[in-house]
Amino acid sequence: MPVSPNLPAPALPQGPWALFLDIDGTLLEHAAHPDAVVVGDELRALLASLEARLDGALAFITGRSIAAVDNLFQPLRLRAAGLYGLEHRLARDGPVEAAGEPADIAALAQEIEAELANANVYIERKGPILAIHTRAAPHLLQRATQLVEQALGRLPAGYRVLAGNAGVELMPLEAAKGAAIRRFMEEPAFSGRRPVFLGDDTSDENGFEVVNEMDGVSVRIKPRGPTAARHALAGVEEALVWLDAANHSNAEKSAGLVAT
Numbered sequence: 099m100p101v102s103p104n105l106p107a108p109a110l111p112q113g114p115w116a117l118f119l120d121i122d123g124t125l126l127e128h129a130a131h132p133d134a135v136v137v138g139d140e141l142r143a144l145l146a147s148l149e150a151r152l153d154g155a156l157a158f159i160t161g162r163s164i165a166a167v168d169n170l171f172q173p174l175r176l177r178a179a180g181l182y183g184l185e186h187r188l189a190r191d192g193p194v195e196a197a198g199e200p201a202d203i204a205a206l207a208q209e210i211e212a213e214l215a216n217a218n219v220y221i222e223r224k225g226p227i228l229a230i231h232t233r234a235a236p237h238l239l240q241r242a243t244q245l246v247e248q249a250l251g252r253l254p255a256g257y258r259v260l261a262g263n264a265g266v267e268l269m270p271l272e273a274a275k276g277a278a279i280r281r282f283m284e285e286p287a288f289s290g291r292r293p294v295f296l297g298d299d300t301s302d303e304n305g306f307e308v309v310n311e312m313d314g315v316s317v318r319i320k321p322r323g324p325t326a327a328r329h330a331l332a333g334v335e336e337a338l339v340w341l342d343a344a345n346h347s348n349a350e351k352s353a354g355l356v357a358t
Contacts (some may be wrong), residue, residue, distance in 0.1 A: 099340050105330040108294070108317050110347045115315075116155035116291040117306070118279055121170075123298035124319050124355070127334050128264065131220050131235035132162070141338070142174045144209060148345050149176060154190060154287040159183070159275045161267070161301060164194050177287075181227050182269060182301060183278030188285055197225040203268070206249050213245065214238065226270050234266035242266050251321060263300050263322070275301060276308030283312065296337055297327075324350065 122128055126135045149156040157177040158167055164180035164187055173298035173351050178187050184197040207223050210230065214221065219238055222229040228236035230242040239261075246259050246268040260267045281296065282288050293314035295305050306326040331337045 105318070105321065105325075105328065107331055107336075108315050108329040110340075110344050111292070111294055111315065112347075113150070114155075114291040116157075116283065116288045116293050118150060118157055118159045118282070118293060118295040118309075120295075120297035120299070120302055120305075120319075121158060121160045121167065123263070124296050124334065124337055128233060130231075132139070132166070132231065137171050142171060144184070144345060145176065148341065149190075151345060152291075155291050157282050157288075158277050159297070159302075159305060161224070161227070161229070164196070179275070179278035179282070179284070181224055182273035182275055183225060183281070184270065184273050186278070186281065188210055188282070199223060199225045199240060202253055204226055206253070206268075210242075210245050211269075214242070214354060227267055227273060228269075229265060229267040231265040236264065239264070239266065248259070260301055262301060267301075275305035277304075279305055279308050296331075296341075317338075 119125060125141060126137065129135045146153045157179060159179050160167060161182050162180055164178050164185050164240045167178050167180060168175055175190060179185065181197055186195045190317065203226055207221060207228050211221050215237055218235040220231040220243065222231060228246065232239040232242055239271055243261060246266055249268065250257060250259065254269050256273055257268055260269060272281055279293060283293060293309045293312050295309045295314065296317045296319060298319035303326050306318065309316045310326060315329060317331060318325045318328040319331050320333045321330050331340055
């Protein structure tokens, strides 16, 4: 059940732990266009160091495609679940299990693009997921939500609408960050570790719930309302400071996690 956003900050992890990270709003500040964000060398170095510290038990859990993630963080390539778990790269240098764009989603995307053309709205086609970003035009969020909700009636069964902080997405029901985390936790690099998941949006709530079930650490970045997360950090800057502190802590060999 969602709880109050008045939550404690997470303690520094101890013992064997695995790290799952959302990207936008967690590691990087949001931008009006997803391609407008920039990854600095300091963040790349931090992630590479964390992955080495965790013996590979680190993965992105994101709504971006894995191709977009690789382009953003290049030359760094990490394990990742893209498109909310519809794509996976389970090994650091392994193949990507990709997801294509169904014809009905392609047709819908073209319809919405035609209606919202020149409206300062970015429509992102991510295979079976259609995302409408309204951060630069917040007054159009309601209309964008109406368009995708109306489309549900003429699409095959198995789609849902997910509203976010500054946009709305249409996606298959099986697209869920919690399922992606469960799959990674079955991999040798992650098995037996305690999951820690940082995320900032509605789409991360399913991941928080799964991590809570696993007695892990769920952290909502800049919570704006009820959340299933049991911990919170005030923003991206605070999340990066916490990750850096976790990276430099000497608690890796201790059992469990320090209680807050």
